Amino acid sequence: MPRKQKVVIVDPAQIGGGVKLRKVYISWVADDLKRAYEWVGQLREALQAVTQDDTSTPVKTVCPGWRDASASEESMAGNISEVELRDARTGVTDLLVVATSAYLNQQMKQAGNKSDLGQPASELLWFLSLGPQLVPRLPVCWLAPLEQLKLKRYRIGEVNLGDLPDWHHLKRDEARFISLEEGKSKFVDEIQEAMDQLLGHGLNPCQRCRN
Amino acid sequence: MASNQLFISYKHGDPSTLIAQSFYDHLDAVSDALDLNIYMDDKDNLGGDVWSENVGDALNRCTHFIVLLNTAYWLSKECRRELRVALERFEHGKVPRLLFVKSEEIRPDLFTFNKDRQSGELTSDDPQLCRVGDLHFLGPFDDNTRLVRLDWDNKGRLSDQYAQLLNRLERTLNSPGQG
Numbered sequence: 001m002p003r004k005q006k007v008v009i010v011d012p013a014q015i016g017g018g019v020k021l022r023k024v025y026i027s028w029v030a031d032d033l034k035r036a037y038e039w040v041g042q043l044r045e046a047l048q049a050v051t052q053d054d055t056s057t058p059v060k061t062v063c064p065g066w067r068d069a070s071a072s073e074e075s076m077a078g079n080i081s082e083v084e085l086r087d088a089r090t091g092v093t094d095l096l097v098v099a100t101s102a103y104l105n106q107q108m109k110q111a112g113n114k115s116d117l118g119q120p121a122s123e124l125l126w127f128l129s130l131g132p133q134l135v136p137r138l139p140v141c142w143l144a145p146l147e148q149l150k151l152k153r154y155r156i157g158e159v160n161l162g163d164l165p166d167w168h169h170l171k172r173d174e175a176r177f178i179s180l181e182e183g184k185s186k187f188v189d190e191i192q193e194a195m196d197q198l199l200g201h202g203l204n205p206c207q208r209c210r211n
Numbered sequence: 212m213a214s215n216q217l218f219i220s221y222k223h224g225d226p227s228t229l230i231a232q233s234f235y236d237h238l239d240a241v242s243d244a245l246d247l248n249i250y251m252d253d254k255d256n257l258g259g260d261v262w263s264e265n266v267g268d269a270l271n272r273c274t275h276f277i278v279l280l281n282t283a284y285w286l287s288k289e290c291r292r293e294l295r296v297a298l299e300r301f302e303h304g305k306v307p308r309l310l311f312v313k314s315e316e317i318r319p320d321l322f323t324f325n326k327d328r329q330s331g332e333l334t335s336d337d338p339q340l341c342r343v344g345d346l347h348f349l350g351p352f353d354d355n356t357r358l359v360r361l362d363w364d365n366k367g368r369l370s371d372q373y374a375q376l377l378n379r380l381e382r383t384l385n386s387p388g389q390g
Contacts, residue, residue, distance in 0.1 A: 032233045033366040101373070105240040148374035153244040174374075179367035 031102035218273035281315035
């Protein structure tokens with residue numbers, strides 16, 4: 001009788017002991033103006049067409065809560081099970097925060113709550129609370145502002161976003177990505193520039209990284 | 212308790228309710244940093260027709276009264292009632308500070324100063340201000356500092372206008388006594 005094989009869950013991001021996969025996690029929420037939906041949709045589509053970054057490391061993109069345009073607005077973001085979330089968050093190397101007032105509002109409101117698994121309910125806080133003892137490599141924090149935001153004005157729990165030194169700004173402070181209706185060509189170009197920055201980073205930490 | 216008690220006064224309708232909710236969300240996100248407590252009529256109330264006790268309490272407590280101004284607001288009896296309460300408080304004690312946002316176009320004939328009022332005599336029950344200087348527009352303003360309406364048709368521009376309103380509100384909060 002053959003031995004029953006033990007099932008081991010392997011984190012695909014860490015095959016062979018080291019991180020071998022860029023896993024980009026897009027953290028976002030649908031907003032009243034639907035700007036985030038347009039922007040994330042374009043970025044997601046562009047990233048999914050990419051198989052590897054500039055250092056030939058394979059790239060995978062996860063965008064929890066994303067639904068196609070045919071889905072209802074309410075279901076576009078935020079409605080996702082904890083198990084799905086846990087899987088999506090495992091092995092993330094790059095956290096891309098799509099910053100809007102709606103997103104920051106949601107994170108602030110969730111900051112004091114815990115999930116059923118005892119984790120911070122705020123997604124951003126969950127990622128920011130990761131320490132080197134928990135993951136082999138802390139995710140690079142990318143900030144994509146869709147609005148002119150003064151980060152110092154925003155506090156998620158005990159964290160003032162303006163005090164975080166390791167943001168990798170995809171736009172300079174208080175600048176924003178343009179909206180689709182301001183010009184499709186520039187809209188696409190700006191997202192391409194953001195992708196170039198992201199894919200040019202590689203797995204090795206830069207001076208801004210927490211690692 | 213937050214030291215800045217904001218009251219957002221607006222006329223329910225399309226798109227003004229959405230504008231108000233969106234403006235509220237932008238303010239709410241920075242409420243800790245700017246020490247704000249924001250009151251906005253429950254969106255479940257119908258068209259500003261309900262004058263609840265909560266509204267009265269919030270009106271009497273507010274330190275900043277923000278009007279999302281459009282023609283419908285000016286023509287609404289309930290909205291003008293809120294404005295009148297705020298004006299009466301302001302005329303007696305310079306509180307709350309009266310802050311206006313041009314959310315949509317306003318019929319020019321609705322927005323004029325009564326000459327009689329400049330002498331301080333009340334000639335009608337309508338809300339009026341003693342001085343033009345008491346009327347403080349948060350915006351939005353264009354690049355030539357002309358007052359314009361919120362550009363609801365252009366999301367990018369609208370988000371810039373919200374940012375401008377927040378910046379101007381922050382400056383107002385930090386400059387006591389400047390109406």
